[in-house]
Amino acid sequence: MSFFKKIFSSIGIGSAKVDTILLCEQLVPGDNIDVIVKIMGGNTQQQIEGLYFTINSTYLDTMNVTEYDDDEYESSEEEFTRTAIIEKYKVSDKFIIEPGETKEIPLTFQLPYYTPLTLGDTEVWIHTGLDIKKAKDPTDNDYIEVVPGEMVSALFDAISELGFELSEVECVTISDGFEKELPFVQEFEFKPLSGHFRNKVDEVEFVCFPSEDSVEVYMEIDRKARGISGHFAELMGRDETNINFTFEKDEISNLSNIIFEILDNWVN
Numbered sequence: 001m002s003f004f005k006k007i008f009s010s011i012g013i014g015s016a017k018v019d020t021i022l023l024c025e026q027l028v029p030g031d032n033i034d035v036i037v038k039i040m041g042g043n044t045q046q047q048i049e050g051l052y053f054t055i056n057s058t059y060l061d062t063m064n065v066t067e068y069d070d071d072e073y074e075s076s077e078e079e080f081t082r083t084a085i086i087e088k089y090k091v092s093d094k095f096i097i098e099p100g101e102t103k104e105i106p107l108t109f110q111l112p113y114y115t116p117l118t119l120g121d122t123e124v125w126i127h128t129g130l131d132i133k134k135a136k137d138p139t140d141n142d143y144i145e146v147v148p149g150e151m152v153s154a155l156f157d158a159i160s161e162l163g164f165e166l167s168e169v170e171c172v173t174i175s176d177g178f179e180k181e182l183p184f185v186q187e188f189e190f191k192p193l194s195g196h197f198r199n200k201v202d203e204v205e206f207v208c209f210p211s212e213d214s215v216e217v218y219m220e221i222d223r224k225a226r227g228i229s230g231h232f233a234e235l236m237g238r239d240e241t242n243i244n245f246t247f248e249k250d251e252i253s254n255l256s257n258i259i260f261e262i263l264d265n266w267v268n
Contacts, residue, residue, distance in 0.1 A: 016046050016132065020140050022034075026147060028147055030212060031111050035126075041100050041102070042097075043099055047096055048131065050090055052088070053089040054127045055111065056086060057084055058083055058084075058121070058122060084182055086115055089109045117169070119188075122169065156188075158258075162195050164197070164204060171184045196264070204222070206219055216245075217245055218244045219243050
């Protein structure tokens with residue numbers, strides 16, 4: 001091996017390259033991700049110690065926003081954007097890639113149920129890397145679209161049937177009391193545009209934790225202030241009500257009635 005080729009490979013010049021081909025770019029949390037990893041040899045023979053994958057997402061680090069007012073926060077949102085690793089996978093078999101050789105490796109791994117949806121500014125991508133000792137790891141990023149599954153779609157449909165419309169989606173730093181897999185939660189904010197709750201509720205926020213057979217829901221109801229006592233409650237931050245419930249697949253057909261009863265009990 002040429003001395004210069006060896007040096008250049010160690011810093012990534014003329015080294016092996018990796019390209020992950022997604023067989024489907026739109027996925028539901030819990031789906032299998034089918035990929036073909038294409039590895040192209042560089043100018044020298046290299047030993048690949050293994051393949052590794054991470055599923056990544058962006059979120060807002062709202063724990064550090066308190067010193068800013070709303071205008072400064074809106075204009076500096078990028079400053080608070082962080083990246084979280086949702087899941088890690090590694091294929092540890094070693095192999096040799098020869099100069100100019102191309103290998104294609106089919107693989108399947110699961111998109112976790114707690115993966116956020118790619119709504120609003122949320123991005124989700126798969127990062128692929130080759131583990132090469134004493135060399136810069138070649139990498140590849142592939143963005144995916146994450147859409148709601150059957151049960152979360154049913155939740156959105158149920159709240160829409162009650163006259164609410166989705167107004168904002170954000171991934172924000174996790175709140176106290178949540179012991180979950182990620183440092184953030186995805187919040188869905190709905191505002192009532194019509195129906196029974198239009199003049200009773202300012203907004204409703206949901207945080208969902210889906211699994212294979214059920215969805216755990218945390219809901220915050222922001223009630224409209226009514227009369228002078230209502231205004232005092234709003235000023236003192238006591239107009240918000242937090243509740244949680246879990247529903248399963250066989251409750252989907254009755255979900256709008258379940259949410260109606262929850263909201264009606266708390267706003268009256």
